[in-house]
Amino acid sequence: MTGRYLAVYGKTGPGRGFGELDRLVTEGPYSCMRHPMHFFLAWLPLAVALLLASPGAVLVALLEAALVLALAVTLDERESIARFGDEYLAYRRRVPAFNPSPHCLAKALGPRPPKHSREPRR
Known part of the structure; x- marks a missing residue:
């Protein structure tokens, strides 16, 4: 669903592919x-490890999650700053990288956005 927010x-x-964003979402x-996309993808291997009930797999999954989250912040932040500049820096000051609060998770798991933005485009 987070990909839909990026697309919309x-x-x-029109005509821009996925990852060719020109507006900060x-x-x-x-x-x-x-x-949010990195947050949820980082925890997927842990879910699989818990289903396998393997202590070793759980340990590897936790290490993988920490690595994915660290790389997301390091690499994605650099790219976002280069693409959106001061707008992204202000957004970064207001919004945490990851937020496991129930309110935020409900937004991430809630209804999908419309296929087209209702707000005027810049």
Whole structure:
């Protein structure tokens, strides 16, 4: 669902592929967490490890989650600052990288956004 928010709100015109965002997305789960997609993807291996009930797999999954979250902040933040500049720096001051609060998780797991943004494009 977070990808849908990027597709709907991150592009000011048609013809841009995924990852070719030209607008900073701050709607939906991005209003309370800068990296919701990375947050959820980092924990997927832990879910699998718990299903396997293997202590070794759980340990590896926890280490993997920490590494993915650290890389998300390091690499994605650098790219976002280069792409959006001061706008992203202000957003970074307001919104944490990861937010496991129930309110924020509800936004991330809630209804999908519309197929097209209702707000005027810049």
